[in-house]
Amino acid sequence: MEKTKLSFDPFNLIITGVGGQGNVMASRVLGNMLSHKGFHITIGETFGASQRGGSVMSHVRVSSASSLSPQIARGQAHMIIALEPIEAIRVLMTYGNPEVNVLCNIRPIHPVGVISGELDYPSLEDAKAYVTELSKSAWFVNATDRAMEQMGNPIFGNIILLGALAGTNLLPLDRDDFKMIIQGDMTQDKVKINLDAYDMGMEMVKG
Amino acid sequence: MTRIADDHKGTSHLLMGNEAIARGALEAGVSVAAGYPGTPSSEIISTLAKVPKEHNLYVEWSTNEKVAMEVAAAASFAGLRSMCVLKQNGVNVAADFLLHLSGSGTRGGIIIVPCDDPGALSSINEGESRHFARLLEIPLLEPGNFQEAKDMTKWAFELSEEIRNLVMVRSVTRLSHASGNVIFGELPKEAPRAFFKHDGFILDPMEGIVVSVPVSYRHGQQHEKLKKSIEIFETSPFNIYTGPDNPELLIITASVCDLYTREAVHILGLQDRVGVLKLGTTWPLPPKLMEKVMGRTDKILIIEEVIPFLEENVKILASELAPKIGIKTFFGKRDGSLPMAGELNPDLIISVLVKIFSMRYESMPSSYAEKAETYALKAAPARDLTFCPGCPHRASFWSIHNVLKMDNQEGFVCGDIGCYSLATLPTGFMSLKTMHSMGSGTGVASGFGKLDQFGMEQPILSVCGDSTFFHSVMPALVNAVHHKSNITVVVLDNSGTAMTGFQPHPGLKVDARGNEAPNIDIQAVCEAIGAKVKTSDPFDFDGTQKALFDLLEDKEGVKVLILKQICALSPEKKEKKMFEMSVNIEECLGQSCGCNRLCTRIFRCPGLVWDKDNQTARIDEAICTGCGVCANICPSGAIKKEEVA
CATH class of the missing domain: 3.40.50.970 (Thiamin diphosphate (ThDP)-binding fold, Pyr/PP domains)
Known part of the structure; x- marks a missing residue:
């Protein structure tokens, strides 16, 4: 297996979102795609109680040399994928730096404190402005709404974002690897819908 | 995969x-x-x-x-x-x-x-x-x-x-x-x-x-x-020393702390000054190996999580070996270098090393850090844990909470660890007042139920899950029945060990390998033990609250209410909506309704949000699972449910 060179070695990526958005699944698919390319992958994630409506985060580390700490150190992220906009801001506070790239789904999920009226949720314009200011490049995509419209289920938002990540060309991701990895666990029609979501994501960050 | x-x-x-x-x-x-x-x-x-x-x-x-x-x-x-x-x-x-x-x-x-x-x-x-x-x-x-x-x-x-x-x-x-x-x-x-x-x-x-x-x-x-x-x-290959022959500092560590340690040493560029002994065999410690490695230096930092287990064992050996290896200076938990509580991470280890080596380290430019913190405070509201959308526990605790309020005798609920532990929080209307080990809610309730002879008259409830019932509630239930303890046990039966990922338990017709298995019926067990038992669907508020009232009225011995509804995340329920939900914005009176936003302020299902622009409640279709429960709490009848064909 020939190894493509990484822009940073190790490359530190964080997938963040809210319990139930499928970021554990996304991190595992992404990890397997890069593992298949011959890299050493370490994924650190929290699940269990935190899945119940809380913020959920996966640290995905890509290295040409070895397994690494499953927790990235402060200020050390190269790429942040946020399945929910305010989670991007939350993660940037701890792991961000002026060189970080952000790929952000713009569909809000209101915390219960916001639903009950105790806390305020920012306007989308503000959230986008903060993310943009705290990153080197930021991509904003409407993955959840597109997933509901075209795939009939918001959960495909995570695959759309994986496709979008591939579209940014920041990591050596291969559509065929994606296909091969999901094929092991899915029926043919499920594979097709996932490939559609992946392709849609790729398109969304182009141009 | x-x-x-x-x-x-x-x-x-x-x-x-x-x-x-x-x-x-x-x-x-x-x-x-x-x-x-x-x-x-x-x-x-x-x-x-x-x-x-x-x-x-x-x-x-x-x-x-x-x-x-x-x-x-x-x-x-x-x-x-x-x-x-x-x-x-x-x-x-x-x-x-x-x-x-x-x-x-x-x-x-x-x-x-x-x-x-x-x-x-x-x-x-x-x-x-x-x-x-x-x-x-x-x-x-x-x-x-x-x-x-x-x-x-x-x-x-x-x-x-x-x-x-x-x-x-x-x-x-x-x-x-x-x-x-x-x-x-x-x-x-x-x-x-x-x-x-x-x-x-x-x-x-x-x-x-x-x-x-x-x-x-x-x-x-x-x-x-x-x-x-x-x-x-x-001579185990799982005990590995890496670093210079005579490091300025020796780190002794084990488990995932080794990966954190390596990360911290790497980030600070201390590879030539720090040696790391990663132990795989942490008890009993091998003295000859420890003598050899500890003899390399005078300063030793022990990195581990929670209790200073490794630190104490290393120190015992170090004192026994002192005539051979000399007196060492130790850093770890006992001198306060590392916290006694909470998990570690590379940052905590970086901060210890920076102190020991009198270094300076900035994890991100301070101007960036300030800006990021300001924005996060302004625009990243905290995300408290909550029952999932469609969770039967929200409905169960809604009924428990309302019945206890209406009963007005300061009744309370004893519980234990499970998804329903969240009932200590607003998502469960803060109904849970004691929470300890598996099954302990019913044991504690059994004790409370005998305090009437000391003048205690408050109604006493306990809750447990279906898997917990078999794990450790049964002995407590036997105890309560035998001692005529006046309590009501609510079994939140969601058909699986839900919190940990739907593992089967003895109440189900299937075992770990997916084979058919004889199931043990919770109701029959409770009745055989001698409790009075009622069963209800927690999504049926009227039926559930009436059943609970009846049981609380009965002051004799142990009552059991089984609230049966499958977990919203269970494979058989997931992605299948029972109802298509909507809010009729003409009928939702918003702030001017006398309900004081009951649906979003109190009930707080993540699938039902407050629309600031329209000043009405609104269904978030990406979140709502279509359980239909919220339609029953709106006094104006503005929340509509339509059965999905």
Whole structure:
């Protein structure tokens, strides 16, 4: 297996979102795609109680040399994928730096404190402005709404974002690897819908 | 993704720590695996349960951890390799049997795999398993990465057979639930046969009876086994020193802390000044190895999570070895360098090293840090834990809360650990007033129920899950009935061990391997014990609240209300809406309705949000699961449900 060179070695990526958005699944698919390319992958994630409506985060580390700490150190992220906009801001506070790239789904999920009226949720314009200011490049995509419209289920938002990540060309991701990895666990029609979501994501960050 | 029983030696796979442990057990030829679900340990048994049937494995989710340990022990007595898997709290449950088992000794290789949860990411305490190894006087192994999780698990079975006693392999959340690359070894081809020899000489460890008496004789034997373990540990490849010959600082660490330590040393560029001894065999410590490594330097930092277990054991050895290696200066938990509570991470270790070496380190430019913090404070509102959209517990606690309020006698609910622990928070209307170990709600309630003779008149409720009912509520229920304790037990039956990922339990018609199994009916059990039982669907508020009122009215003995509704995340329910929900904005009176935003301010399902622009409630279609419950709480009838065909 020939190894493509990484822009940073190790490359530190964080997938963040809210319990139930499928970021554990996304991190595992992404990890397997890069593992298949011959890299050493370490994924650190929290699940269990935190899945119940809380913020959920996966640290995905890509290295040409070895397994690494499953927790990235402060200020050390190269790429942040946020399945929910305010989670991007939350993660940037701890792991961000002026060189970080952000790929952000713009569909809000209101915390219960916001639903009950105790806390305020920012306007989308503000959230986008903060993310943009705290990153080197930021991509904003409407993955959840597109997933509901075209795939009939918001959960495909995570695959759309994986496709979008591939579209940014920041990591050596291969559509065929994606296909091969999901094929092991899915029926043919499920594979097709996932490939559609992946392709849609790729398109969304182009141009 | 990865087929755990693949027979391709030498191939690399991305595995979760728990899967790596399961693979290690398979490579060791494990025959029997038993456990009780508990985060972060559950995927070990779940993974083994999915191994194809041509591998002759017996895997079970036992009723509780003590039974799981006993089931695994039987296999060892019959000469098979076996394992028991549990979260740390489960070791407490199994402890009584464990102390007898380590005294009687074992035959086929047997390991106990506790997964601890430093930082209590999915627990309600930071309990530790490591000190149990010392208490039970059995060897303790701690894998430091994913490959070791597999390799050490495999080796642990061999060690167990070498010393004919139980071996502990301890993992933690950040290893069990993290993933990394693991190179597969070979799977064994033999098919072992079970036979229990019991007719030999009474003291023969392999053919006599399996007992812990005569105690002084067997206990002495156990210490011989520990000495043998120490000899083996002296040359174990899982104890690795890396760094200069004479480092300015020696770090002694184990488990996932080794990965944090390496990260911190790397980020600070201290590779030439710091040496790291990563221990895989953490109890009993091998003195010759420790003498050699500790002799390299005068300053030693011990890095571990929660209690200073390693630190204390190292210090005992260091004082014994002082005439040979000299007096050392120690850093760790006891001098306050590292916290006694919470999990570690690379940043905490960076801050210790920066202090010891008087360095400066900035993790991000201060102007950036200030800006990021300001924005986060302004625009990233906290995300409190909540019951999932469509969760039956929200509906159950809505009824419990309302009935207790209407009853107006300051009644309260005792509970334990489970998803329903969230009822201590606003998502469960803060109904839960005591919360401790598995099943303890009913035991505590049983005690409260006898305080009437001291003038206590408050109504007493307990809650438990269906799996917890079998795990440890049954003895408490028997106790309450026998002692005529005036309590109402609410069983929140969501048809599975939901919190940990829907593992089956004795109330279901299926076992861990997916085989059909006789189910034990909770209602019939409660009735047989002598409780008065009612069953209701928690989504039916009227029926549930009436049933609960009736039971509370009855002041004689133990009442049980079974609230039966499948978990919203269960495979059979997920992605299937019962109702299409909507809010009629003409009918929703918003702030001007006398309800004071009952639906969003109090009920607070994540699928029902407050639309600031329209000043009405609104369904979030991406979140709503269509359970239909919220339609029953709107006094204006503005929340509409339409059955999905």
